[in-house]
Amino acid sequence: MCYAIPGKIIEIKDNYAVVDYFGEKKNVLLGVKNVSLGDYIYAQGGIVVSKISKDNATRTLRIWKKQFFELKKIDKKISQPATNGNLLGLMQKVNLGKNLASPELQRLLEMRENKEVQLLLETANNLRQKELGNACCVHGIIEFSNHCRNNCLYCGIRRGSKINRYRMSVGEIIETAKYAVKKLGFKALVLQSGEDDWYDEKKLVKIVKEISELGVLIFLSIGERSKKIYKKLYLAGAQAALLRFETSNKKIFAKVRPGTNLEKRVELIRYLKKSGFIVATGFIVGLPEEKNEDIIKNILLTKDLGADMYSFGPLIPSPLTPLAGQKLLDKNFLLKIIAVTRLADKNAKILVTTALQTLGGDALKMGLIAGANSLMINLTPYKYKKNYQLYPDRDRNKDDVKASIKNAINLLYSLGRAPTDLGI
Ligand code: SF4
Incomplete structure (x- = not known):
């Protein structure tokens, strides 16, 4: 996979x-x-x-x-929508290859009538089916370190959190990847960590080189590292990068990500895209003071960055963080964001994140039929995975990976989705 x-x-x-x-x-x-x-x-x-x-x-x-x-x-x-005049006007615009304007996207996001919302979700799923067929990316993710030099207010593994820290050794990471590729059949792996300088250029290049020799697409999700390191890692065989800008609202960004800078982060994402990386990027939904218009701006910035994959999920308040008291978002609101994103970018790969899955048992299925077409399966060894707590109860499942794969495949088959990646 x-x-x-x-x-x-x-x-x-x-x-x-x-x-x-x-x-x-x-x-x-x-x-x-x-x-x-x-x-x-x-x-x-x-x-x-x-x-x-x-x-x-x-x-x-x-x-x-x-x-x-x-x-x-x-x-x-499954993806044939019912008809409705109002929404159809906007749909027609999308079908004619025209972009919906921000207020139109916001109007869709703010729909409340059950019937209208249902139609929005069905329309997005129909668009996904017509434009991209039934392929669904299933990537494996290995979270190799929960150390981070940053102190983002929303993150359970922030520098200030008192948690059990771990780092997988270079050998352990390579062995986990080998198992994922050779025994489990994955064809795309995300290597994720906090911003952890313990993994210097030499260690990262060794990891990437050895894993890329397995014939697998490597997504780096290692945060803001220098352009020089990213360049070296690209040459070593990493062809994709996952780096969210988190929010396009400068004020919110400055508050929730102390010591980091939105322009610099966005500039790095643009650099990665320009350098040939397949880029996955996106945002968090539900940060303090965020308005619906911010969410639309976030979707449009993701598009403007040329995202090959959209990655966005809800803020799940962690008791370990200053945002512990933040209200948990309603799952249905997230589903509407997926649908609106699909209407804003009909060719997008949209990931159903683990954070969204945390909001409810059927969130993964609902996300897939609201226009999404990618998912990830956590391959981190359990002894480490339980400590990668970006938020409470995150993927603590002791289920062996094979069971998670089986569940994902069964779900995809029930929806008529093929766990494949048929290229561009
Ligand atoms: S969000 Fe990322 S950069 Fe911020 S503290 Fe968490 S792991 Fe570190």
């Missing part, structure tokens, strides 16, 4: 390949060398991450073939 379906290269143009997936053609960047016409490959995030033998590909494709088309049918059926 992403449990990518193998595709066959049917054309090569400059640094792109045209790849055939059961008759669907996708353009993907040539991320690995030594691939040529007729080869079978796995692509993640629009990049070829590994080449596979014809025998292996044929075997996997045989298993997938029937399911591929059946899942598409289920997904199409």
Whole structure:
């Protein structure tokens, strides 16, 4: 996972390949060398991450073939919306390739009528289905350190929190990744930590180099590190980065992220995008003094940054933080934000974050049918995972990873989604 379906290269143009997936053609960047016409490959995030033998590909494709088309049918059926004049006007605008203006997006976000909200969610899901099909990215995440030099007011692992701190050794991180790729079949991994300078350039390069040799897409989620380090890590094989700007509201940012700077952070995200990284970015919903117009600005900034993946989730107040008393958001509000985001950017990959999943048992399913199309499975060894408490009760599940994968796959299948990444 992403449990990518193998595709066959049917054309090569400059640094792109045209790849055939059961008759669907996708353009993907040539991320690995030594691939040529007729080869079978796995692509993640629009990049070829590994080449596979014809025998292996044929075997996997045989298993997938029937399911591929059946899942598409289920997904199409679930994602047909009812009709409603008001919303349809806005939908028509989206269908004509026009952007909705901020007040229009805000009007959608502020819809309260049950029927209207339902229609908004169904419309977003329909748009996702029409534009992107039933592929759903399933990334694995390894949280390798809960040390952080920062003291963000909303974060359970902030410098000032009295928690059990841990750092996985370089060897442990590599071994966890090897297990995820070789035994569990993941094709995309997120390596996440607080901003922890103990992992210097040398350690990070070693981690990235060894893991990238497994033929997997590496997402770095290590916070604000120097451009020089990011550049080195890109050259070592990390092709994607997850870095949220958290809020586009300067005043709120300054209050909740003391000692850090919004412009600098946004500038780094733009640099990562310009340098060739696949970029996942986004924001927190529910920070103090945040208004609905801030949320719309956050969605539009994410789009403006050229996000390849939107990552946003609710603030879950942690008793360890100064924002312990902040009100918990209603899950339905988050679902509306997912739907509005889909209408603002029909081609987006939208992640259902673990924070959203914390709001209720069916939040993952609801998020997926409100327009989202990506999710993550936590692969951090339990002895560490229990201490990566960004907020209370976060993914404390002792379930072994295989059970989490099985649950995710069963849910995706029930919605007609294929846990794949079919490229760009
Ligand atoms: S939000 Fe990120 S940077 Fe801020 S304290 Fe938490 S881990 Fe550190």
